[in-house]
Amino acid sequence: MSSITASDQQASAKGIPEATRAKVIQPAWVRALHWTNAFAMVLMIMSGWQIYNASPLFGFTFPGSITLGGWLGGALLWHFAAMWLLMVNGLIYLALGFATGRFRKKLLPITPVGVISDTKAALTGKLSHEDLSKYNQVQKLLYAGIIVVGILIVLSGLSIWKPVQLQYLTALFGGYDTARYVHFVCMAAIVAFMVVHVALALLVPKSLRAMIIGR
Amino acid sequence: MRRLRNLLIPGVDKSLLLKDAVKTMPDLTRRRFVAGGASFGALTLLTGCDVTDQFSAEQMLKQVSKFNDAVQAWMFNPDAMAPTFPESAITKPFPFNAYYGLEDAPEIEGKDWKLEVRGLVENKKPWTLEELYKLPQVKQVTRHICVEGWSAIGSWTGTPLRDFLKIVGADTRAKYVWFQCADKDGYNSPLDMRTALHAQTQMTFKFGDEILPRAYGFPMKIRVPTKLGFKNPKYVLSMEVTNDYKGGFWEDQGYNSFSGS
Structure with missing residues (x-):
């Protein structure tokens, strides 16, 4: 939370009373990257469903009303356009997450004991949301986990896109056909995360406000 | 605005950080990042010249697809063989x-x-x-x-x-x-x-x-x-x-x- 400390220090240095300044929970770069990612992710998922429909891996297809692109060709155009937004945005996020120490400060440490006790607390309604700038152990696990899934879905996507040029990456995922399943499972994990994430954000509206206006 | 900038990357030299960020991008992204910007710019210019030609998602997608042609041509290694099987x-x-x-x-x-x-x-x-x-x-x-x-x-x-x-x-x-x-x-x-x-x-x-x-x-x-x-x-x-x-x-x-x- 160097951002908060830094800005608070500057504020006091300038003689602005700290009480009148609300604490910044989500810095601007996090908010910008978060919503850009959300937009890119929705485009990727909806066009991805249309692509899936052209050759389903399982015994179902996605209804046309929730897909993007109209047909396979259109969906591929969307998918391979939105991938740049997703990838560039994601790389900036990773770079800044490490460079600013945000990942280390916000997401670590994660301990099995902490995750279990916070899960229990959450399920019994005893988990505190007083300080939104501090993540509980379940949040830490989910946010760290979804970053890993995000990396995996991009890498498995690249290995499906370029199974010859990036054949070592494709081999790492167990070959072309297996990489398709990895890509799908990662999508399913992200969609599941989004459902929980959005539901919880709506349950604790001030967390949603923090992601929009910062505090 | 200054406060916002400070918040963006607190306590970190912005130009150095940007350099580091760009370094972490794969070569492909790094090299084509600018080219992509250029083609988007060119697209805006083109549509700006012709008032009857409205910017549409379809045109944008076509433009990105052309950009992807260039990226793939750049990625294509003539010496890389497709895997062979028994x-x-x-x-x-x-x-x-x-x-x-x-x-x-x-x-x-x-x-x-x-x-x-x-x-x-x-x-x-x-x-x-x-x-x-x-x-x-x-x-x-x-x-x-x-x-x-x-x-x-x-x-x-x-x-x-x-x-x-x-x-x-x-x-x-x-x-x-x-x-x-x-x-x-x-x-x-x-x-x-x-x-x-x-x-x-x-x-x-x-x-x-x-x-x-x-x-x-x-x-x-x-x-x-x-x-x-x-x-x-x-x-x-x-x-x-x-x-x-x-x-x-x-x-x-x-x-x-x-x-x-």
Whole structure:
């Protein structure tokens, strides 16, 4: 939370009373990257469903009303356009997450004991949301986990896109056909995360406000 | 605004951080990042010049697809071979796939068929099947990947296209080899020259050691294991060495033109 400390220090240095300044929970770069990612992710998922429909891996297809692109060709155009937004945005996020120490400060440490006790607390309604700038152990696990899934879905996507040029990456995922399943499972994990994430954000509206206006 | 900037990257030198961030991008992103910006800029300029030409999602997507052609051409390594497989890995039965049913597949009489060679070549003499069969052939067992996502492993035997281009004296500095086919509604597809010269790009006459059956493109298909399936034309009638982008059956409908794998 160097951002908060830094800005608070500057504020006091300038003689602005700290009480009148609300604490910044989500810095601007996090908010910008978060919503850009959300937009890119929705485009990727909806066009991805249309692509899936052209050759389903399982015994179902996605209804046309929730897909993007109209047909396979259109969906591929969307998918391979939105991938740049997703990838560039994601790389900036990773770079800044490490460079600013945000990942280390916000997401670590994660301990099995902490995750279990916070899960229990959450399920019994005893988990505190007083300080939104501090993540509980379940949040830490989910946010760290979804970053890993995000990396995996991009890498498995690249290995499906370029199974010859990036054949070592494709081999790492167990070959072309297996990489398709990895890509799908990662999508399913992200969609599941989004459902929980959005539901919880709506349950604790001030967390949603923090992601929009910062505090 | 100053406060916002401080919040953006507190306590970190912004220019250094940006440098670091760019370094973590893969080469591909780094090199094409600017080019992408340029083409978006160019697009805005173009639409700005013509007031009747409104910016649309479709145009933006087409522009990005062109950008992706360039990225893929840059990624394409002429020395990278598509993975090969043992014969035991061959998919049986190998799927027939087209935009029409098998009953509508072209029926070509081998002895009447001639391959037309056009464009920037020294020798435009048409080739009979008998003549083509005399050229040295090689076999490959590679994975065919369809734009739809499914894949199948097959065994294809034929003459490397680059050997044939040499024999007919093609100008290999040209941009494309453009194929026209006998499929109903007229199938055609452009192949970029660097891919045409790839060692595994093949004029295929046999599938599974037997004369190419009607289902797989008799009398000749072009097998390109570094491209998606629709860039592997079947029932080929002619090839033209050209600098012009002449479009293709699927390419014109929106499939990415390079479609490399």
